[in-house]
Amino acid sequence: MSNCLSGNEAVAYAIKQINPDVMGAFPITPSTEIPEYVANYVANGEVNTEYVTVESEHSSMSVCIAAQAAGARSVSATSSCGLALMYELLYVAASCRLPITLACVNRALSGPININADHSDSMGARDTGWIQIYAENNQEAYDNFLMAMPIGETPSVRLPVMTCMDGFITSHAVENMELLETDAVRKFIGEYNPENYLLKRENPLAVGPYDVSAYYMEHKVLEAEAMKAAKARILEVAAEFEKISGRSYGLFEEYMMEDAELALVLIGSSAGTAKAAIDKLRAENVKAGLVKIRVFRPFPGEELARALAGTRAVAVMDKSEGFSANGGPLFAETRSALYDLKVRPYLIDIVYGLGGRDVKTEDIEKVFGRLADIAVTGETQPVYTHMGQRSKEEIA
């Protein structure tokens, strides 16, 4: 069925269709609408989810951890500082191997305080052991949320899943999209039947031990193996999802990459802008292409290297500043992935769009212009730059 929904409403509608056991709810811009919509579903008896209105995101994630450990399917939504406040518990959720689903509506981190989109919040959580799947638009936000549970809950994975979309750009913009029938969703998601859980009558369970050095490393290796196993499961679930939706998903999306000589690698809603710019450049016979990363954790390093192997120059566009003084987080991953290629493309990093700074098709065209020069001259310096900020003279 075709509908016109905002990204937040699309995720809330997915939650309604799933009817999870427990939701931890706390407001923060721009994800607030998700718990608001679900509150209305609860108030109208459309779901019978236990809706826990906590006093902080820290407690929201704590509730989800405990509920999931107790045998209940648990969800939450947050943004920015809310995700930062959960930070400690994100690790706990992953290490306890609890497949919680969290909608992260990406927003810049304080400070200074800013409510608009960038990826600094979820990028800060990239090493917590959560699977991270990013959406370009409302349709993908909805689809990714539906795929999260079959990915996270599978025994070989058993990891929490964060589905991310850009604050306001995706969360608040209303788009035409396709929704699945609720019956099809429920059949696709299935029942949550964990092997062990706190409320299981036959077998009491203890969760969250003090883990001494004689065991901790083994547990962490198991967690790392689960993250590796997630890659195959993500593709398996995508294939199953395609059968019911007709929509195809991979670890990333390649746009005009078959013969691309110049390519961008980026995440999220900017992909739409990049595709429009590429269409224009293609009409001008520029062999431009795009790799839109969908799955950032586990990172599809080998696959990405293959996708970029035939290009001559690549710009990674980071929508967060990692303050490594060596480029953003997506750049670090991409450069590392390309290292094993015998012949590597030239590679630069452009940090853009911080705190909601707009990126236009002209900006993308400029990036391709620079890549075209690099492809000819081989001159990549400076490798790591920022785009879209005003100069001192412009501000004065």
Added chain:
Amino acid sequence: MSTVYNLKREVEKPARLTGGHRLCAGCGAGVIVSGVLRALNKEDRAVVVNATSCLEVSTFMYPYTAYMDSYIHSAFENSAATCSGVEAAYNALKRRGKVEETVKFITFAGDGGTYDIGFQSLSGAMERGHDMVYVCYDNEAYMNTGIQRSSSTPRFARTTTTPIGSVGQGKKQNKKDLVEILVAHNIPYVAQTAPIGNFKDLHTKSYKAIYTEGPCFLNVLSPCPRGWDYPMAKLSEITKLAMDTCVWPLYEVEEGVWHLSYTPKKKLPVEDFLRPQGRFKHMFQKGNEWMIEDAQAYVNQKWERLLEHTGA
């Protein structure tokens, strides 16, 4: 529960906290946890929630758990929210026919995890009204990290962050009155107790807390031989002195109504409680008499205020 408390009958129940855990000899925490869990009806299951603490690292060191019931530890500051989550799951699964039997939810946290870092989480859970019991085992400092002051540490106590020196004279501030703050949450049952005598007070209050619907809070005195610096055999003696000096009065607040649970036959001077403990040793040095006077005045003031509440 039989109306007459009988310790012998109670201890014949299968232990829910088994021996072999790693708590120190003379520690109040293990005695308290056993005592609280004994108040569960035999047929009822429980999920025990624990904040990071001495208790946690001593009773659930992988791969051994000392608990016969299900147990969850997540972090230091979130045990009340964690208990909320388990209770929420129970409500959801019960509604959906996936869990049928009665399960009770009991949280244990130290004073650091309750008065300080876990305070927000506790307040939130109490306000939301989850059907749970929160037990603070109050040993008046961060003992697990090596005796640092908390907002529960009493005035003048020596800790590793309130040391005695040429200028420093122990903790400067009085202990936070957490029980009054919990009473202000208008929850059905709040009580202060201690593992004393035949454990009747602890047992009775635990039973009420567990079987009163809604959020209930117990503040339990938990002497710590390492932090308080007393010989470990003196656990019950120190506890008794805390009662009889009125440093740690036993009382309960049921639906907003205060009851005094214990009145000492003879109210002992506060120095009787202070003297056996190394953490107060400096108070007995020449020239520091004013400290004992101040401590006595504070105990008297709190006791009078309690008597006003209870109408005793």
